[in-house]
Amino acid sequence: MVDFELDDLEQMALIEGALELTAALDPGFPVDWVRLQLERLAKEAEVALMDEINPQLRLDGLIRLFYREWGFCGDQEQYFSSQNLYLDQVLDRKKGIPVSLGAIFLYLARHLELPVSSVGFPTQYIIKISWYDREPQYLNPFDGEYLSERTMAAWLKGHRGPFTExxxxxxxxxxxxxxxARWLTVMKSALLREERYADALRCSDLALAFRPGDPHEIRDRGYIYQQLDCNHAAAMDYEYFIEQCPEDPAAKLLKLQVKALHEEPLVLH
Known part of the structure; x- marks a missing residue:
């Protein structure tokens, strides 16, 4: 299904890894067009900020350019839409979610030689700016605003409970x-919400290429198989999850589901 390894993705820029994954999911994905658009934006940013030698002011200039002048923004109305993960549509609509907008912004910031990196914060993707002479800054790629530790602590408490530090x-x-891997998880969830089960199955299979035998991913694949009326395959995946995670609260319910699936007539696809 894929012609690259996880180690290959680690050596690529985040945006290139995302392009490779999306092309693996959708052979019709316009990779070359996306690369051309990214190169165009990088050249525009370089020209607009070529006279700014102060790194902080260059970063502030890129934020202004990206979010205000070019109009990129977080999609408040359809946050969970798959449109926000396909980079061709993100570039066309200028809307996305933190990880897709962040991947584009990270690409541009690195082109301008800014000290940026990815942070897989528990609630969302954020960008870290590691200055050599002072404390790092954190940027929310959803809206281009700097994040304080107080704000991130509040996000964490809301996500994991009031006693989380x-x-x-x-x-x-x-x-x-x-x-x-998180990008794939969000993509799969979006495709399931849109009832695009065949696409979601490809997404799940790709995730398993990087996490072979992951019981939760196999459980999710079982659900997708069930929606596609592949009951025997669904039952096999559910049984694997039950065997690997017998104490999981879902295991008891899935045992009943497996029994019902085995009672269904076998459908040949």
């Missing part, structure tokens, strides 16, 4: 493989 490891630089 913000720790240094929450703000560590993330590897591309981890970010792209």
């Amino acid at each position: 913000l720790r240094c490891e929450h703000l560590d630089e993330a590897e591309n493989g981890d970010i792209l």
Whole structure:
């Protein structure tokens, strides 16, 4: 299904890894067009900020250019739409979610030689700016606003509970493989919400190429098979999950589901 390895993705820019994954999911994805658009934006940014030698002012200029002049913004109305993950549509609509907007912004910032990196914060993707002479800054790629530790701590408490504390490891630089795995998870969820089950199945199979045997991913694939009326395949995936995660609360319900699936007539596809 894929002609690259996880190690290959780690060596690529995040945006290139995202392009490779999307092309693996959708052979018709216009990779070359996306690359041309990215190169055009990079050249525009370079020309607009060529006289700005101060790195902080160059970063502020890129934020202004990207979010105000070019009009990129987070999609508040259709946050969970797959449109926000296909980079051709993100570039065309100028709307996305943190990870897709962030991948584009990261590409442009690195083109301008700014010290930026990815952070897989528990609630969303954020960008870290690591200055050599002062504390790092954190940028929310959804709206281009700087994030305080107080804000990120509040996000974390809302996500994991009121006693959760913000720790240094929450703000560590993330590897591309981890970010792209989350990208795939969000993509799969969006495709399931849109009832695009065949596309979601390709997404799940690709995720399993990087996490072979992951019981939760196999459980999700079982659900997709069930929606596609592949009951025997669904039952096999559910049984694998039950065997691997017998204490999981979902296991008991899935045992009943497996029994019902085995009672269904076999459908040949």
